[in-house]
Amino acid sequence: MTPTAVAPPAKSDKPPKSASPLARLRDPSWYQRYGVYVAVAVVLLFNALFTEHFMTADNFRTQLVQVAPIVIVALGMALVIGTEGVDLSVGSTMALAAAFLPLYLGYGLVPALVVSLLAGAVVGAVNGALVSLVGLQPIVATLALFVGGRGLALVMADGQLKQIVNPDLLSLGTGSFLGIPLVVWIAGILAVAVAFLVQRTTFGRQVVAVGGNRSAAALAGLPVKRVLIGVYVICGILAALAGILATARLTASDPSSLGTLMELSAITAVVVGGTPLNGGSVRVLGTVAGALLMQLLRATLVKHDLPDSTAQIAQAAIIIAAVYVARERRSR
Amino acid sequence: MNETKPVTAAPAPVPAKTPAVRPAGPQRTGRLRVAELLQRQGVLAVLLTVVIAASFIYPTFASLDNARGVTIQASFLAVVALGMTMVIITGGIDLSVGSVFALGGVIAAWASQYGFLAALLLPLVVCGGIGLLNGLLIARGNMAPFIVTLATLLGARGLLLALTDEGATTYLVPKDSAFGELGQGSVWGFGYPIVIALVLFGAGGLVLQRTSFGQTLFAVGGSSDAATLMGLPVARTKILVYTLSGLLAGLAGALNAARLSSGVTIVGVGMELDAISAVVIGGTLLVGGAGSISGTLWGVLLLAVIQNLINQIGSLNSSYQSVVSGGFLVVVVVAQRYLARSRRST
Numbered sequence: 297m298t299p300t301a302v303a304p305p306a307k308s309d310k311p312p313k314s315a316s317p318l319a320r321l322r323d324p325s326w327y328q329r330y331g332v333y334v335a336v337a338v339v340l341l342f343n344a345l346f347t348e349h350f351m352t353a354d355n356f357r358t359q360l361v362q363v364a365p366i367v368i369v370a371l372g373m374a375l376v377i378g379t380e381g382v383d384l385s386v387g388s389t390m391a392l393a394a395a396f397l398p399l400y401l402g403y404g405l406v407p408a409l410v411v412s413l414l415a416g417a418v419v420g421a422v423n424g425a426l427v428s429l430v431g432l433q434p435i436v437a438t439l440a441l442f443v444g445g446r447g448l449a450l451v452m453a454d455g456q457l458k459q460i461v462n463p464d465l466l467s468l469g470t471g472s473f474l475g476i477p478l479v480v481w482i483a484g485i486l487a488v489a490v491a492f493l494v495q496r497t498t499f500g501r502q503v504v505a506v507g508g509n510r511s512a513a514a515l516a517g518l519p520v521k522r523v524l525i526g527v528y529v530i531c532g533i534l535a536a537l538a539g540i541l542a543t544a545r546l547t548a549s550d551p552s553s554l555g556t557l558m559e560l561s562a563i564t565a566v567v568v569g570g571t572p573l574n575g576g577s578v579r580v581l582g583t584v585a586g587a588l589l590m591q592l593l594r595a596t597l598v599k600h601d602l603p604d605s606t607a608q609i610a611q612a613a614i615i616i617a618a619v620y621v622a623r624e625r626r627s628r
Numbered sequence: 629m630n631e632t633k634p635v636t637a638a639p640a641p642v643p644a645k646t647p648a649v650r651p652a653g654p655q656r657t658g659r660l661r662v663a664e665l666l667q668r669q670g671v672l673a674v675l676l677t678v679v680i681a682a683s684f685i686y687p688t689f690a691s692l693d694n695a696r697g698v699t700i701q702a703s704f705l706a707v708v709a710l711g712m713t714m715v716i717i718t719g720g721i722d723l724s725v726g727s728v729f730a731l732g733g734v735i736a737a738w739a740s741q742y743g744f745l746a747a748l749l750l751p752l753v754v755c756g757g758i759g760l761l762n763g764l765l766i767a768r769g770n771m772a773p774f775i776v777t778l779a780t781l782l783g784a785r786g787l788l789l790a791l792t793d794e795g796a797t798t799y800l801v802p803k804d805s806a807f808g809e810l811g812q813g814s815v816w817g818f819g820y821p822i823v824i825a826l827v828l829f830g831a832g833g834l835v836l837q838r839t840s841f842g843q844t845l846f847a848v849g850g851s852s853d854a855a856t857l858m859g860l861p862v863a864r865t866k867i868l869v870y871t872l873s874g875l876l877a878g879l880a881g882a883l884n885a886a887r888l889s890s891g892v893t894i895v896g897v898g899m900e901l902d903a904i905s906a907v908v909i910g911g912t913l914l915v916g917g918a919g920s921i922s923g924t925l926w927g928v929l930l931l932a933v934i935q936n937l938i939n940q941i942g943s944l945n946s947s948y949q950s951v952v953s954g955g956f957l958v959v960v961v962v963a964q965r966y967l968a969r970s971r972r973s974t
Contacts, residue, residue: 382774384901426958433914435721435774435904436961443905444954450947556897560778573772603794608786615779619771 327621328570332585335614339592347599355595357477361545363591364483365390365538367584369558370565371490372531374583377566378494379507379524380575381427381434383531386562388445389419390539390555395449397465397540398458398549405464413536419445420532424525442559449551458549469544479541486534491580500578503527507575564590564611568618589614670963671910671926678933686940694936696817700887702932703825704729706925707880709903709910710825710832711873713924716907717836718869719849719916720773724762725877726899727784728755730892732881734788736807737799737891744806747886751878758784759874763867777870781900792893799891811886821883828876833921845869849916905953906931909960930956 327334343350369386376383393412400408419441426437460466471478494500502523505513514520535555543549569586570579593614594607683690708725715722732751740747758780765776789795801808813820836842844865847855856862885891904914910927912919931953938949 426962430962430965432961432965436908436914436957439901439904439908440954440957440961442901442954443957444951447947447950447952447954451951455947560781563775563778567775573775603789605786605789605794608782608789612779612783612786615775615782616765616771619775619779620765620769 328572329579329582331618331621332569332582332589336585336589336592339589339596343592343596343599347596350596350599353475357480359588359591359595360480360483361477363587364477364479365542366558366561366565366587366591367483368486368538368541369535370562370569370583370587371486371580372527372534373559373562374566374569374571374578374580375490375494375503375527376434376531377507377563377571377573378503378575378578379527380510380573381507381524381527382438382563382573383423383528383535384435384438384559385419385423385441385445386531386535386538387555387558388442388449389416389532389535390542390558391446391449391551392416392419392452393536393539394543394549394554395453395551397543398460399452401460401462401465405462408462408465409540412540413533416532416534416536416539417529418532419536420529421525423532424528427528428521428524446551453549453551455552457552460543460547460549465540465544466547467544468541469547479545482537482541486537487580487584494578494580499523499526504576504578507577509576561587561590564615568614570618573619586618671923671930671960675926675930675933678930678937682933682937682940686937689937689940692817696819698929698932698936699822700819701935702928703819703821704880704884704887705899705902705906705931706825706928707821707828707883708877708899709906709924709928710828710921711876712900712903713907713910713912713919713921714832714836714845714869715773715873716904716912716914717845717849717916717919718866719852720766720866720869721777721904721914722759722762722870722873722877723774723777723900724758724780724784725873725903726896726901727781727788728758728874728877728896729881729884729899730894730896731755731758731784731788731791732878733885733888733895734791734799734881734891734893735878736882736885737801737889738791740799740801740805740807740885744810747801747805747807748810748882751882752875755878755881756871756875759871759877760867762874763870766870767863767866773870788893792891795893798893801886801889801891803889807886808889809886811883811888819887821887824879824883829921829925836921841865841868846917849918851917902931905957909957911964913964 340351349355369390373383373386392415396412396415397408400411423434423438423441426432426440427434430437468478473481494503502513502518503526505516505518506520506523510520513523535558538558539555542554546554565587566579566583567573567586568589569582569584571577571583590611593610594604597607597610598604688694708729712722712725732755735751735754736747739750762773762777762780765771766773769776792798801811810820815823836845844855844860847858847860848862848865852862881896884895906927907919907924908914908927909930910920910923910925912923934952934956935949938952
């Protein structure tokens with residue numbers, strides 16, 4: 297048990313500086329970074345051993361379709377949280393985007409999609425302006441549209457659920473390509489795109505810099521306000537897209553219930569995935585894994601005939617565990 | 629129920645996150661005083677304006693019956709928002725109150741078959757326990773309030789579902805039970821929940837203003853580190869505040885169950901955000917360190933009056949309520965922000 301005696305494996309350029317795998321297991325930051333993947337692996341292993349009809353292509357297709365909208369919203373949320381912010385309005389934005397769809401479908405699919413996505417962008421721009429230009433706390437800034445956004449959606453839809461009959465839009469929800477549903481493709485491609493954005497673009501580095509230390513970023517001459525508005529606009533557009541896809545799958549635009557509690561699912565996925573709530577780092581793959589973990593966990597419990605209540609309590613425990621691992625270790 | 633004075637007891641110059649909460653010294657000019665007054669009493673002014681205007685436009689609004697209806701509706705949110713105000717003053721947030729409210733109601737309705745005391749105490753014990761758990765994780769575990777209470781939001785609703793066979797069972801409060809009377813009885817036509825809410829607000833105002841615990845709250849919210857350096861019991865204060873928030877949410881849920889004669893499982897969704905809205909509209913800063921109990925009361929009443937007015941107008945559907953509430957929230961917080969800025973710039 298002398299970890300320092302072993303030569304460093306050097307294949308990882310990430311924080312674990314300690315030598316042996318054993319010592320790495322004792323390093324709390326290792327769990328923060330990789331814990332979610334281990335947890336997903338454990339859940340999958342458990343199901344492979346103990347759950348019938350779980351490790352099937354059909355089941356995975358179902359799970360992935362269900363998790364896709366959460367992943368899409370969580371990707372935007374991860375960017376926002378990376379700037380030390382939070383966006384409570386994503387559920388309302390989904391409802392708003394869904395409410396716009398039937399109003400403009402008469403002009404064709406593309407105009408309807410554009411208007412819906414634009415609605416999400418406007419919500420994001422308002423959030424971003426309140427955070428960056430007015431200087432409100434993100435919780436307050438986005439709380440207003442959380443409260444007002446769904447009301448606006450209901451007002452526009454006359455408080456009614458509207459059936460969607462446009463076949464092009466419906467095919468977005470039900471269609472598949474190479475045996476994989478379109479929504480899963482979209483979520484996957486977006487995840488890759490956001491990962492690229494974070495790791496390979498100037499904007500991505502600016503997001504991380506602004507989240508890490510805003511005043512330092514401002515002093516370094518970074519366009520802090522533009523970056524903040526940018527992440528909220530991206531988050532709004534992604535939420536609107538998730539609203540469109542969910543509407544297509546439900547074959548109805550339901551502004552009263554679409555996206556409720558989505559902000560919580562998205563924040564959970566981001567945090568469980570290892571992105572710290574105090575900003576300065578964005579874990580895109582971790583976010584996807586976090587969403588997947590919550591989904592698989594729920595599915596596992598349901599397949600073992602445990603009720604929804606147990607799933608919720610288990611999710612609560614996992615969130616606490618994830619944050620406990622990620623908590624600040626300064627003694628205050 | 630006067631305005632509270634933030635951290636007047638603090639001997640050291642507290643490097644508050646919101647500098648100059650109350651700028652002391654002779655340089656407080658007239659403009660400053662107006663800004664300060666607006667920030668403190670702006671909500672009350674808006675509330676009074678809306679109420680007076682509405683009384684002229686809608687004769688039915690000004691009736692005593694309507695006042696009773698509005699206030700009883702508001703009383704449950706008020707009790708929850710009272711706890712939220714204290715949590716927010718310490719710089720925290722409690723997202724679990726909506727679930728805890730619903731849980732408290734279900735437990736109270738279930739326990740009411742065993743008598744009045746059981747129906748009142750059991751929800752308080754359970755909900756206080758959840759609050760205590762929040763406080764311990766936040767204060768001792770150094771975890772972010774936002775995410776801890778988000779987890780207990782899920783957990784409490786899970787517990788609620790487990791208690792009600794996944795929402796299939798609704799527990800009824802036995803007819804003629806003393807507990808039911810607590811929700812339906814009244815003093816001069818005003819229901820007990822209103823009286824209880826007012827008493828709690830009075831007590832809360834006194835605690836915040838006149839006790840060292842209250843001043844510790846402001847100090848902790850102003851700067852947790854500075855409060856620690858001053859030797860204040862920061863962790864204990866935080867634990868107590870979250871426990872109180874859980875207790876109050878549970879009590880409000882129990883009162884609601886007594887009023888409805890049943891433990892309804894679908895209540896309380898989104899209530900945490902209503903409570904936060906009311907607190908913020910009432911002038912309490914979300915960064916902590918400054919705020920007032922009375923402001924929260926006016927904030928709750930303003931939200932309730934808006935809802936009532938939209939019902940009175942009739943031609944507007946109820947969806948407008950959240951649009952107007954959201955709009956109010958934006959206007960108030962933006963105004964607060966500029967008022968705070970104009971005061972700081974001197």
